[in-house]
Amino acid sequence: MQDFLQHMINGLSLGSIYALIALGYTMVYGILQMINFAHSDVYMVGAFAAFYAAKWLGIENSPGFSTLIILLLVSMITCSLLALAIERLAYRPLRKAPKLNILITAIGVSLLLEYSGQVIFGADPKVFPEVLNDSILAEIGIVQLKLSDVTVLGVSIVAMLVLHWLIQSTKVGKAMRAVSLNANVASLLGINVNRIISFTFIIGSSLAGIGSVLVGMKYPKIEPLMGMMIGLKAFVAAVLGGIGSVPGAVLGGIMMGLSEEMVVGYLSSTYRDALAFGILIVVLIFKPSGLFGKSSVEKV
Amino acid sequence: MTKMTTFLMGTVLALGMTFLGCTKNDNMILVGEFGSLTGGQATFGISTNKGIKMALDEINEKGGVKGKKIKLITEDNQGKTEEAAASVTRLITQNKVIAIIGEVASGRSKAAAPIAQEHGIPMISPSSTNPDVTKIGDYIFRVCFIDPFQGFVMAKFATENLKAKKAAIMRSVGNEYSVGLADVFAADFKKLGGEIVADLSYQDNDVDFKAQLTQLRSKAPDVIFVPGYYTEVGLIAQQAKSLGIKAPLLGGDGWDSPKLHEIGKEAINGHYFSNHYTTESTDPVVVEFIKKFQEKYKETPDGLAALGYDAAKVLAQAMERAPELNSKAIRDEIAKTKDFVGVTGKITINAERNAVKSAVVVQVDGPKRKYVTTISP
Numbered sequence: 001m002q003d004f005l006q007h008m009i010n011g012l013s014l015g016s017i018y019a020l021i022a023l024g025y026t027m028v029y030g031i032l033q034m035i036n037f038a039h040s041d042v043y044m045v046g047a048f049a050a051f052y053a054a055k056w057l058g059i060e061n062s063p064g065f066s067t068l069i070i071l072l073l074v075s076m077i078t079c080s081l082l083a084l085a086i087e088r089l090a091y092r093p094l095r096k097a098p099k100l101n102i103l104i105t106a107i108g109v110s111l112l113l114e115y116s117g118q119v120i121f122g123a124d125p126k127v128f129p130e131v132l133n134d135s136i137l138a139e140i141g142i143v144q145l146k147l148s149d150v151t152v153l154g155v156s157i158v159a160m161l162v163l164h165w166l167i168q169s170t171k172v173g174k175a176m177r178a179v180s181l182n183a184n185v186a187s188l189l190g191i192n193v194n195r196i197i198s199f200t201f202i203i204g205s206s207l208a209g210i211g212s213v214l215v216g217m218k219y220p221k222i223e224p225l226m227g228m229m230i231g232l233k234a235f236v237a238a239v240l241g242g243i244g245s246v247p248g249a250v251l252g253g254i255m256m257g258l259s260e261e262m263v264v265g266y267l268s269s270t271y272r273d274a275l276a277f278g279i280l281i282v283v284l285i286f287k288p289s290g291l292f293g294k295s296s297v298e299k300v
Numbered sequence: 301m302t303k304m305t306t307f308l309m310g311t312v313l314a315l316g317m318t319f320l321g322c323t324k325n326d327n328m329i330l331v332g333e334f335g336s337l338t339g340g341q342a343t344f345g346i347s348t349n350k351g352i353k354m355a356l357d358e359i360n361e362k363g364g365v366k367g368k369k370i371k372l373i374t375e376d377n378q379g380k381t382e383e384a385a386a387s388v389t390r391l392i393t394q395n396k397v398i399a400i401i402g403e404v405a406s407g408r409s410k411a412a413a414p415i416a417q418e419h420g421i422p423m424i425s426p427s428s429t430n431p432d433v434t435k436i437g438d439y440i441f442r443v444c445f446i447d448p449f450q451g452f453v454m455a456k457f458a459t460e461n462l463k464a465k466k467a468a469i470m471r472s473v474g475n476e477y478s479v480g481l482a483d484v485f486a487a488d489f490k491k492l493g494g495e496i497v498a499d500l501s502y503q504d505n506d507v508d509f510k511a512q513l514t515q516l517r518s519k520a521p522d523v524i525f526v527p528g529y530y531t532e533v534g535l536i537a538q539q540a541k542s543l544g545i546k547a548p549l550l551g552g553d554g555w556d557s558p559k560l561h562e563i564g565k566e567a568i569n570g571h572y573f574s575n576h577y578t579t580e581s582t583d584p585v586v587v588e589f590i591k592k593f594q595e596k597y598k599e600t601p602d603g604l605a606a607l608g609y610d611a612a613k614v615l616a617q618a619m620e621r622a623p624e625l626n627s628k629a630i631r632d633e634i635a636k637t638k639d640f641v642g643v644t645g646k647i648t649i650n651a652e653r654n655a656v657k658s659a660v661v662v663q664v665d666g667p668k669r670k671y672v673t674t675i676s677p
Contacts (some may be wrong), residue, residue: 006543123340123378126563127533132543142517144544184668189486218508219533221563223340229505235305244494269502270473 007265008258013149015257016156019233021213021247023163024204030180031200034099037106038086041113042079046212047222048121049078051128057156060129065155068131068151068213073087075209083205084198089101092194107189117224125223128216133195152214159210160250163203167288180244228229229273232258236280242293251291315386319460320380328371329364329625331356332391334402335411339379340505340531343557344404344604349374350597351608352401353477358592364486365619377408384408385415392419399423399619399630401611404604406430406477407431413440422631427553427576427604430476433654439627439636441653443574443611443628443642445677447477450552451484451573453659453675456523459492459552461661461673464522468498468547469537472528475504481527481552488620497521502532505622509536513543521547529554534563541567542658556603561667572672576603576644578660580671589643600667601642610642 009101021043030037053074054060059067062255090109094102138145144214167173181195187193216222217228241248263275283290327414333352335345342439343636352372360369375387384403391397400416400423403409409428416423416435424431429450434521458464464568467489486496492497497519500512513536516524524540526549527532533555540549551573561568577588580599590608595603601609617640618633619625645657658676662669 003514007511010508010514014508081321091460118338123338125559125563127559130565142544144542146542148380148542205421219535221507221535261511265515269500269506269512272503272506 002143003143005140007261008125008145009145009149011258012254013152013257014261015254016153016215017211017218018230018234018237018254018256019250019253020156020159020207020214022237022253024208025158025235025238026241026243026246026249027052027204029238030094030246031176031197032091034091034102035106035243036104036204036234036236038109038236039083039112039115039208041110042086042227043082043084043208043212043231044117044224045113045224046075046116046205046209047128047216047226048110048117048126048224050075050213051125051126051222052215054197055191061132063133065132067129068217071131071213072155072210075213076206077209078213079205079209083201087198087201087246090266092197097207114224114228116298122225125221128220128222130220131213131217148218150250153263154284155214159207163207165245166203170195175291176200195230200264210235233276236276240283240290242278242290245290245292248292250288255277311664320667322448326404327368327406329368329619330371330373331612332373332375332388332395334375334377334384334387334391334400334406334408336379337374337376341379341405341529343485343530343602344427345376345379345466347557347602348402348404350593350614351426351555351601351605351610354593354596355609355612356566357611359485359616364481365616366625367624370576370619375516377403379405380677381407381411385411388415388423390410392421393507394415395576397421398625399615399626401426401608401615403428406433406480408474409433410436411616413437416440419533421533421627422584422615422634424611424615424634426607428477428554430480431654432476438635439631441457441649442587443655443658444553444644445645445657445659446654447480447552448484450550450574451481452488453551453661454481454550454572455485455488455494456675457490457572457574457661457673458489458523458525459486459494462548464494466495466497466519466523468500468516468519468521468524469496470500470502470509470516470524470528472504472532474654477552477554478527482525485527486527492619496630502528502536504532506532507535509545513545517543517545517588521549523550523633525550527552527554530557530677531563534565535559536565537564545631553603555664558599558602558667560664564664566666568664572657572661574675575662575677576659577606577668578662578669578671580669585641586643601625606643610640610647612645613642614640614647 024039050071090105134148136144173195175191183193237251237252241252263271335348338343356370377383404427406428409425414465415434417439422439427444429447431446448512468668469482472478498516549571553575555573621633622629638650647655650656660674661672663672
């Protein structure tokens, strides 16, 4: 029982990170119907931005909440700018082209970032600076609730609540929903579709930036290929929740994190990745629209 | 420019290069090295490369081998198995090296060895400890001990020095080195009267080990054997500490890297691993080696640098003894190596082309390695 509780804590904190990254996939899909494969590499660049920022600012050895906030901001801004550039240079020229072209371009951008990352940052893993002085907040028997786990969960929840408010209660959010329903009609009604799409990219990648700092804090090893696996898992989480659906991505991420943790805890680590991609296959066979997705008839 | 002139210029250039190549080959002995200079195990390749370079520089300063200088050609395989095979093929067929030094990781040595064997090029692995590596053929050697011995050393150390009764294992499945050590440790620990309470697995490049560690915590082992590589071990140590696990972690030479402490921070302190040599040794050969290495690279050599150094020296000596400089003659002489006084101990190559030597157990203390004990075969 105590083990189960510990697995729950571990799984929730892992799952909330998956959820943050899954949101980026799902938002871009919702608005452009494209899978932004470069998303996980934007996340990687965010981690490195935070790493170098900590070095330059000399705060790599002064853990605390101010450090966390500075690094979160640096990472969010870097990710946003990078995603904006990618959208402007690689995706926008292809907006009218067949969907496959833009998908292949996304894979190309992803590879470009991964391998330039190896050239620029070096391929060997770097050690992420200590962001928080970890301490035990509560202890039940041998089950420990750590400050780092609570922070990961807390930051993720705040980020998701802000996102929810943005989408549901602001003018930009309303415009985003309109564009995702029908971009042409939205533009007829005076919505600047290009600006809304850029905005979506900014928000999605800011969330990835947050995720990258949280991951760096939890697992202090960063490398240029770090986005590959976590990106695929987050993508599966987005599909599980129903790609295009914001609450779906959150739920999918949490479910992925929890089930992975349980499988490794009670079965074997060998099944960790098998489980993730097993879920993907099962969802695609039985409920391709995911938990919250709307199955829509292809418009002719 | 017309097509004709381009063609002519190309031909001239190509011919020129062929001649250049010839002159170079005549008064140089080409030795190849392949290693992971980048990637997740980059410090392995970099350390080994530094050791080899230092040995060859020393030899070249003293006039080289048979009056010829040795030239080292290094290929980076980024820590990838398929790259290892490709880079050795390149070294042999394009660079025409006479002998090869490499690799650290057993998996990559095993990928490259069949190619060296097929072309009849002797290959010395400085630090691949998996027994199967040298079984590939009679051109494949090593200057380090093998996994069964490391597993035995840590099992003996756990029962005799730490008085452990219950041990848990965390092995990296898919990593032959790790699985080899874990199997031998489990068998020997049981033989010595201990009990294996948990045998869990992870994979290289994993970053989250909390699920396994939580499961392991409830079994309350006296020691935890983690025969992995430094990146994962550093993270495991941190997460074990954060889950309140106090049992010492034990490991093999895969821990040996300056990055171990950078990643594991203070969580890695106090844990033990078996290694090829210790910087605390008072042996004049070792003291001299460490002094020269620090002068050259401004850092303390790890075990892999020492093994790289020994591998290059063993090869150079064999070349010097060989009646003529061809791969076959060099192979025969490497096989005859006996009581070679190296930094990592006295090296004798046995009939299985493995080195017979003792191992040391060290305790991690920040960037330092405290010498604990020596365990002989």
